[in-house]
Amino acid sequence: MADLEQFQQETRDWLEANCPKTMRKPMRTESDACWGGRNFEFKSDDQRNWLKLMGEKGWTAPEWPKEYGGGGLSREQSKILKKEMARISARPPLQSFGIWMLGPALLKFGSEEQKKEYLPPIVRGEIRWCQGYSEPGAGSDLASLQTRCEDKGDHYLVNGQKVWTSYADKADWIFCLVRTNREARKHLGISFVLFDMASKGVSTKPITLISGKSPFCETFFDDVKVPKENLVGTLDRGWDIAKYLLTHEREMIGGSGGSAFASRGLGEVAVSALGADDDGQLSDTALRAKIATAELDGWAFLLTMERAKDEAKAGHGVGARSSMLKYYGTELNKRRFELMMASKGMSALEWEGEASNEGELPRAWLRTKGNSIEGGTSEVQLNIISKRILGLPDPKVV
Amino acid sequence: MALVYTEEQEMVRDSAKGFLAEKASVSVFRKMRDAGDTLGWSRALWVEMAEMGWAGILVEEQYGGLDFGMTGAALILEEMGKNLTTSPFLSSAVMATQVLRGASEAQKQAWLPKMVSGEAVIALALDEGVKHDPASSQLQAEKLGNGYRLNGSKAYIIDGFDADGYLVLARTDGEAGDQDGLSLFLVDAKAKGISTSSTKLLDSRNYAGAKFDNVEVSGGDLIGEAGKGLDALEPALNAGRIGLAAEMLGASAQCFETSMEYLKDRSQFGQKIGSFQGLQHRSAHLYSELELVRSAVIKAGQDFEASAEHSGMIASLAKAKSGEVAILAANEGVQLLGGIGMTDEHDMGLYMKRIRAAQELLGDYAFHAGRFAKWRGF
Numbered sequence: 205m206a207d208l209e210q211f212q213q214e215t216r217d218w219l220e221a222n223c224p225k226t227m228r229k230p231m232r233t234e235s236d237a238c239w240g241g242r243n244f245e246f247k248s249d250d251q252r253n254w255l256k257l258m259g260e261k262g263w264t265a266p267e268w269p270k271e272y273g274g275g276g277l278s279r280e281q282s283k284i285l286k287k288e289m290a291r292i293s294a295r296p297p298l299q300s301f302g303i304w305m306l307g308p309a310l311l312k313f314g315s316e317e318q319k320k321e322y323l324p325p326i327v328r329g330e331i332r333w334c335q336g337y338s339e340p341g342a343g344s345d346l347a348s349l350q351t352r353c354e355d356k357g358d359h360y361l362v363n364g365q366k367v368w369t370s371y372a373d374k375a376d377w378i379f380c381l382v383r384t385n386r387e388a389r390k391h392l393g394i395s396f397v398l399f400d401m402a403s404k405g406v407s408t409k410p411i412t413l414i415s416g417k418s419p420f421c422e423t424f425f426d427d428v429k430v431p432k433e434n435l436v437g438t439l440d441r442g443w444d445i446a447k448y449l450l451t452h453e454r455e456m457i458g459g460s461g462g463s464a465f466a467s468r469g470l471g472e473v474a475v476s477a478l479g480a481d482d483d484g485q486l487s488d489t490a491l492r493a494k495i496a497t498a499e500l501d502g503w504a505f506l507l508t509m510e511r512a513k514d515e516a517k518a519g520h521g522v523g524a525r526s527s528m529l530k531y532y533g534t535e536l537n538k539r540r541f542e543l544m545m546a547s548k549g550m551s552a553l554e555w556e557g558e559a560s561n562e563g564e565l566p567r568a569w570l571r572t573k574g575n576s577i578e579g580g581t582s583e584v585q586l587n588i589i590s591k592r593i594l595g596l597p598d599p600k601v602v
Numbered sequence: 603m604a605l606v607y608t609e610e611q612e613m614v615r616d617s618a619k620g621f622l623a624e625k626a627s628v629s630v631f632r633k634m635r636d637a638g639d640t641l642g643w644s645r646a647l648w649v650e651m652a653e654m655g656w657a658g659i660l661v662e663e664q665y666g667g668l669d670f671g672m673t674g675a676a677l678i679l680e681e682m683g684k685n686l687t688t689s690p691f692l693s694s695a696v697m698a699t700q701v702l703r704g705a706s707e708a709q710k711q712a713w714l715p716k717m718v719s720g721e722a723v724i725a726l727a728l729d730e731g732v733k734h735d736p737a738s739s740q741l742q743a744e745k746l747g748n749g750y751r752l753n754g755s756k757a758y759i760i761d762g763f764d765a766d767g768y769l770v771l772a773r774t775d776g777e778a779g780d781q782d783g784l785s786l787f788l789v790d791a792k793a794k795g796i797s798t799s800s801t802k803l804l805d806s807r808n809y810a811g812a813k814f815d816n817v818e819v820s821g822g823d824l825i826g827e828a829g830k831g832l833d834a835l836e837p838a839l840n841a842g843r844i845g846l847a848a849e850m851l852g853a854s855a856q857c858f859e860t861s862m863e864y865l866k867d868r869s870q871f872g873q874k875i876g877s878f879q880g881l882q883h884r885s886a887h888l889y890s891e892l893e894l895v896r897s898a899v900i901k902a903g904q905d906f907e908a909s910a911e912h913s914g915m916i917a918s919l920a921k922a923k924s925g926e927v928a929i930l931a932a933n934e935g936v937q938l939l940g941g942i943g944m945t946d947e948h949d950m951g952l953y954m955k956r957i958r959a960a961q962e963l964l965g966d967y968a969f970h971a972g973r974f975a976k977w978r979g980f
């Protein structure tokens with residue numbers, strides 16, 4: 205306990221001394237986020253320094269082992285760090301698929317060389333990763349993927365197409381699911397490989413979303429040569445890695461929906477937009493009731509995320525529970541944005557102009573619609589809960 | 603603090619599980635209901651529970667209690683919820699003892715040892731109308747020399763029939779609806795002028811209405827400060843709400859488990875009904891909701907242990923969320939069972955009835971959502 209108190213004090217002091225002032229306010233728009241990587245254009249020196257300082261301490265990945273560049277913190281310490289960062293409204297120094305998804309998978313399935321090579325640049329935000337899972341014919345039924353990977357003796361040769369690859373045009377490397385065996389059953393012929401997006405034969409084509417933005421791409425592989433040491437785990441057994449990575453992705457997606465409730469209250473937004481009665485209560489009573497329900501659920505969900513982590517740490521976590529967090533967190537986030545739109549009335553519809561910050565809210569609202577699709581749809585999560593947690597029987601194939 | 607149970611708390615749960623399975627399962631409740639018992643619980647069994655330490659689980663050690671904490675009490679209530687066990691645990695052991703923390707030494711000496719041994723039960727006489735709203739109390743406490751004279755009535759007192767004492771919320775000042783001006787009195791049930799009558803609700807438990815007709819109490823019967831009754835009551839209300847939330851968590855978990863067993867057992871159209879995706883998705887949704895309820899209940903217990911006075915927001919969260927989800931669990935329970943779910947012979951209906959009452963007691967969803975909203979500033 206005393207150790208934790210000391211850690212808290214030291215953390216507080218360090219953050220006070222090192223977190224730049226401009227990094228101590230909430231991100232205003234998505235474009236304030238720092239993604240790092242070879243081609244990233246920093247918005248400011250402060251943003252660059254903040255990443256550098258946090259990366260050096262390993263605090264962009266606080267709980268990863270020190271030997272791979274992480275912070276080496278215990279769960280309790282990492283909670284304290286989070287709290288202390290929240291105390292001064294410090295921005296996350298880095299957004300990273302490497303930290304959220306690839307890292308945990310490499311820590312579990314990667315070779316020692318792979319961990320040493322790939323993890324530290326992730327922590328420091330030097331290499332930005334993208335996820336090559338979905339294909340035009342393989343969405344929910346991911347295991348039916350067809351991107352081919354052939355053994356050419358001293359290297360692999362990859363041919364095929366991915367789709368919905370988020371930030372493929374900005375990423376430096378890709379973690380990619382490929383078919384290495386066409387004879388085996390569909391789950392047993394998939395491998396997990398890593399390669400540089402600058403490799404010859406890789407090309408990307410951005411897709412415009414309903415929000416008007418283009419964060420994701422079609423990604424094409426045309427005779428891409430991949431070094432053999434870039435295979436993670438065992439050949440043809442990539443599905444286990446893919447699934448493990450998905451549990452982390454799902455917790456992350458569900459979590460980012462839920463954690464919004466910890467910060468600025470929906471009710472506060474509504475009160476400032478629509479006004480309150482003498483008691484300080486939102487005048488629109490029907491909206492107040494809806495918001496109260498969403499906030500109650502939001503808080504209970506936040507507590508559930510915390511409990512899931514505590515239980516995992518205590519050794520009785522369930523992997524499939526990430527499906528519950530993903531399902532609930534994303535549906536909740538969609539509800540949150542619906543209410544945000546309702547609270548702001550006509551002004552929520554403004555698509556362009558400075559007042560609306562170029563339609564930030566309606567674009568963000570539209571973006572949330574993808575939360576219950578990306579990383580496996582809500583329906584797929586409910587299938588997984590039914591089967592893996594509740595043990596309900598498989599549907600009969602007719 | 604990690605949102606997991608400690609080993610000691612798990613032990614309390616395990617012993618409650620074993621004890622209740624043997625002595626106070628649903629079939630015991632059903633028998634009592636069928637017998638039309640007005641007390642609604644068994645004195646002999648309550649003494650046995652007291653011997654296990656339950657009656658004093660929240661009482662300080664110097665009065666014979668265990669002072670074990672709210673999380674442990676909530677775990678017992680959760681198990682009681684699974685079994686539909688009836689006892690004065692919630693009313694007397696969780697709520698009344700909590701009020702007595704603010705009582706005078708004489709009041710404590712007079713009541714706590716008897717309560718801890720299972721001999722005496724104290725009920726809280728708070729509400730007068732059909733919705734929980736202590737501030738709207740009108741029962742008058744008129745100053746009379748050193749003491750007071752009580753006139754008025756209370757309704758739906760939990761375990762109020764045949765109780766040994768009452769904690770009565772009375773108005774010493776102000777008007778119905780005022781937060782101030784209410785005072786709490788600890789009154790012996792034998793005091794002249796009190797008459798009670800049993801009120802039968804759908805959950806077959808013990809409720810009573812009480813009339814106070816010129817009941818004379820002394821200044822020493824006042825708990826805490828005159829006019830500050832709601833403050834004195836707040837920790838007990840929080841405890842009761844967390845307790846009910848835990849009980850509903852247990853009851854809904856039981857509904858859910860029964861439903862899942864049935865989905866894996868019952869066949870229609872040549873397959874287990876649990877293989878129908880329409881039912882799977884509803885089940886998976888309910889599972890998710892129950893996980894949220896458990897998190898809220900654990901957190902509420904921990905918050906209460908940290909500060910009984912300041913646990914109101916999360917207590918409201920737990921009460922609101924658990925009630926809403928419990929209703930869903932009971933409704934789905936009946937629906938998924940089909941015709942059998944509608945029969946009195948099946949236990950599902952018993953759970954549905956208890957849940958309906960528990961979610962209404964000490965404030966329903968709208969009451970607690972409103973409180974929560976206020977705390978959140980809207």
Ligand SMILES: Cc1cc2nc3c(=O)[nH]c(=O)nc-3n(C[C@H](O)[C@H](O)[C@H](O)COP(=O)(O)OP(=O)(O)OC[C@H]3O[C@@H](n4cnc5c(N)ncnc54)[C@H](O)[C@@H]3O)c2cc1C
Binds near residue numbers: 335338367577
């Ligand atoms: C914003 C966003 C970002 C993304 N980023 C990436 C990325 O970086 N990398 C990547 O690889 N992919 C990414 N994806 C792709 C995402 O993983 C897929 O869109 C998702 O898995 C669904 O596949 P699909 O689009 O082919 O839909 P389909 O699988 O065709 O689903 C269509 C509908 O059918 C339902 N359905 C399908 N199967 C079942 C079933 N068994 N039971 C019940 N209902 C079912 C679905 O729930 C859905 O409602 C992203 C998607 C979005 C929206």
